[in-house]
Amino acid sequence: MGVKNVISHILIIAWKDLIELFRNKMALAMLMLMPIFMMAMAGFIFPSSTSMSNISVALVNEDKGSASSMFIDVLERINNSTEMMVLTNASSFDEVRNMIQRGDVEGGIVITRNFSLNLMTGEQGSIIIVTDQSNPQISIALQTGLKAVFDQMGTVLAQKNVEPLNATNSLAVVKPYHVETQGAIPGTFNYFDFMAPGLMAMTVMMSVMTGLPAAISHEREVGTLDGMMVAPIRRLGIILGKTLAQTVRGLLQGILTLILAIALFGVVIHGSILLIFALLFLGVFSFVGLGVVITSFAKDQETAMMVMMTLMFPMMFLSGVFFPIQQMPWYMQSISKALPLTYAITALRKVMVLGADLSAISLEVAVLIGFGTVMTLIALPVFRRAMTK
Amino acid sequence: MHGIEVNNLTKRFGTLVAVDHVSFSVEEGEIFGLLGPNGAGKTTIIRMLSTLTRPTEGTASVGGYDVVKEDGKVRELIGLVSEKMILYDRLTAKENLWFFGRLYNIPGELLNKKIDELLKLVKLTKWKNSQVGTFSTGMRQRINVIRAMLNMPEILFLDEPTLGLDPQSSVEIREFIRKINRENKVTIILTTHMMAEADMLCDRIGIIDYGKIAALDTPINLKKLISGADSTILELEIPNLTTDMIHSIQSLKCVSSVSQNNSTRIKVNANGDDAFDTIIDAIRANKGKIISVKTLEPTLEDVFLQITGHEVRDKADQKIKMKMHRHHMPKTRVR
Structure with a gap:
């Protein structure tokens, strides 16, 4: 056979x-x-970046400078097109934490006190993302989503900073701030x-x-x-x-x-x-x-x-x-x-x-x-x- | 000469002994019947002979090849119609036959011819391209049987080929079996629990009960086993039947028993060469008017009863029991 x-x-x-x-x-x-x-x-x-929407997020602005208000401006503009977040204003980090605990919001963004000042003086401005660890899927989505928003915004800001030097198409764009997240899953977005x-x-x-x-x-x-x-x-x-x-x-x-x-x-x-x-x-x-x-x-x-x-x-x-x-x-x-x-x-x-x-x-x-x-x-x-x- | 040789074939399923040291042989060109109730071990024997089940003990050769060691060779020689139909409902008749034909490496052109031929033989040519699932049981079984004939087997195994078929389909299948046996010289082993079927088809019959062969001979010889040369069973219809008449018949020396079926009918068992005449004379002497006389021949069912000590009774399926209880098939002789 x-x-x-x-x-x-x-x-x-x-x-x-x-x-x-x-x-x-x-x-x-x-x-x-x-x-x-x-x-x-x-x-x-x-969750994936294309399918997440309407996550309620508390926004705290401890900074009084112009950089932070512009920051919020860009954030809102981007958010309007993606409809990823519903932003609520809050006064402090502690309040955000309470709101998360009560379940009013699912995450928070805190712009720290000297954000504008630090940016002016060439240091890194700090933004804290507060996530709800009891709901890992949401917090992962929030982290990845916010990161994308910040990435985009950072480019805009950086380009603004270097514009006076007439280097619009600069090869290296330095991101002038740093975002702190506590991610559980490394890697893919x-x-x-x-x-x-x-x-x-x-x-x-x-x-x-x-x-x-x-x-x-x-x-x-x-x-x-x-x-x-x-x-x-x-x-x-x-x-x-x-x-x-x-x-x-x-x-x-x-x-x-x-x-x-x-x-x-x-x-x-x-x-x-x-x-x-x-x-x-x-x-x-x-x-x-x-x-x-x-x-x-x-x-x-x-x-x-x-x-x-x-x-x-x-x-x-x-x-x-x-x-x-x-x-x-x-x-x-x-x-x-x-x-x-x-x-x-x-x-x-x-x-x-x-x-x-x-x-x-x-x-x-x-x-x-x-x-x-x-x-x-x-x-x-x-x-x-x-x-x- | 190669037929089938079976030596002490045994199959155990756990503690159950389905086939118990069975030995027999089947000649080439013979129709050999395995007769017995469901669960007697007929199917297991067929499955072992067709290489589908491995024997626990003993040997068997089919067409000269050992069913275990040379199973490939055996498979080339045999065809199988098993109890369950080997057909795919969603395939057409032709597709079914084509599929199985290709498994035997029959070249396409030849296979097409063969399929047409076989379909014509069972009068199903016009259903060639219909799905088998839409067929009646009788039609399906006809396709199933010609499927087993595709590879021109020397030996054909038929496990309950007429089970669940209406009388007309059964007759057709039986005719087909006889035809391929006669014309194609195919050796046939068939199992059945129907006495009449075994009687009609088989050259020799092995009666199987509880996994053992209880008797093996030609149908005529098997029947002789119980009838003897001089026993007579008569059924008489007498419209003016009286009790005196019955008593006088009973008192006859040759009569062993008389039973009254209804007001005009009696059944008489008698022995001796002149029993028939003696009984008739006794009735006439009592002014009895005989309308009809039937001599009943012993059937295989009687043989089975005699040999095994119990009736053909299914262990598993009680429904089939109804079909099996075909009582004495009368051969009418009117005087």
């Missing part, structure tokens, strides 16, 4: 599975809705750029991981699997054929996710699209073995789905789809490092966000190939045994 035959069996099985899928209108609709829901969830529930690769990887993996056991154990239950098992074909062909069909299904969802991310949330892909798809395929490959093992042990479709769901959820959170791994405690990080999804997402993120090439993600690729190979080698005999029980 040659390789050619095995490939032809893989293709015919995948063809059959896909026809079945595409004729199931309900399943097809769900298939399309799933990425849309995921996107909506990720885009609107979790556009939460969505961070999420999109993870979501994509997750959608594809989830599709394969839930689809494969369901497809195999469903066929076993209705009895059609016997038709394949009784034919003189390799068991590997059955597994890979089913996997191919599920991968195509997953990739369709992945592509849809990507299109939505680009169209609705302005995600920009910096790396090569081909490399992204290669990574998704590799991710699937790393998962298949595990899916097959679960299928082999589960008696029926229901059990298979339950086992899958139980594994999927922790994996989703541990692999850094929604939160960076770096912020987890060390023991969670070590679990995370044992999951193939983590590597798939890391690699995907590097490619999509940072535009990395293959050499930059060689470690992740190696881990994925290694994990996939080992799992497949385990899965094949287990599957063969389980099917001829």
Whole structure:
């Protein structure tokens, strides 16, 4: 039995599975809705700079100089266009703290006493952002949002300062003040750029991981699997054929996710699209073995789905789809490092966000190939045994 | 000559012994029946022979190949119609047949021809491009059976091929089975819990009960097991039946039992060469007017009862029980 035959069996099985899928209108609709829901969830529930608005913020101006009033002027102008904050005036730092405690506001900005003076004398002016630590999501958003506002404003101010020197297009703009924030999460500001690769990887993996056991154990239950098992074909062909069909299904969802991310949330892909798809395929490959093992042990479709769901959820959170791994405690990080999804997402993120090439993600690729190979080698005999029980 | 050789084949599921040291052989070109109630182990035997289940003990060879060590070779020789239909509802009849045909590496052109041929054979050509899910059970089973014939198997396994079919579809399937056995020289092993079906189709029948073969012979020989040469079962209809008449029949030496079915009908069990005449004479002597006489032949059901000591009864499915209780099929002989 040659390789050619095995490939032809893989293709015919995948063809059959896909026809079945595409004729199931309900399943097809769900298939399309799933990425849309995921996107909506990720885009609107979790904060990102594009989606945050109307956070109530207390503003304290302890400074009496002209720089601070201009500062507030610019802040308000920018805020009017983004509608990110609702500003309330307050008298002191302590009052802001009380207001946060009472829940009147969700954050505060304090311009310190000698802000204008310091700026005049060439020193750094100080602005304190007061955030509500009990509500980390809001405070993160506030920090990132305010930082963006200050960045913009700083450029305006700096340019104003150097204007008298007739250097409008100066190369180096010195930001004349410094902003103090106590950030919990280091790094990325556009939460969505961070999420999109993870979501994509997750959608594809989830599709394969839930689809494969369901497809195999469903066929076993209705009895059609016997038709394949009784034919003189390799068991590997059955597994890979089913996997191919599920991968195509997953990739369709992945592509849809990507299109939505680009169209609705302005995600920009910096790396090569081909490399992204290669990574998704590799991710699937790393998962298949595990899916097959679960299928082999589960008696029926229901059990298979339950086992899958139980594994999927922790994996989703541990692999850094929604939160960076770096912020987890060390023991969670070590679990995370044992999951193939983590590597798939890391690699995907590097490619999509940072535009990395293959050499930059060689470690992740190696881990994925290694994990996939080992799992497949385990899965094949287990599957063969389980099917001829 | 290769048929099927089964030696001490045993399958245990945990503590349950589904098949218990079964040995038999099937000749090439034969239709061999495995008869027994649900849960007797018929399906497990079929699954082991078709390489789908691994035997716990014992060996079996199909077409000269060992079902465990040479499972690939066995698979090339066999076709399987299992209890559950091996068809995809969302695929059309043609797509289903195409899919399974391609698994056997049948080249496209040849496969297309083969599909048309087989569809014509079961008179489903005009449904070629309809989804199987829209078919009636009988139609689906016909497709299911020709699916198993795609690779021109030398040996065909049929697990309850007429289960749940209406009488007309059952007849069609049986005719098809006979046809491929005769014309394509296909060796057939079929399981059934229907005595009549086994009687009609099989060259030899193995009666299975609780995982063991209780008896194995041709249907005629099996029936002889209980009937003996001289036993007679008569059903008589006498409109002017009287108690005296019944008593006088009962008192005859050759008569072993008389039972009254209703006011005009009696059933008489008797022994001896001249039993028939003696009984008729006794009725005439009592001025009885006989409208009809039926001699009832022993059925496989009687054989089963005799051999196993209990009726064919399902362990699992009570519904099917209704179908199985086909009582003595009468062969009418009116005098």
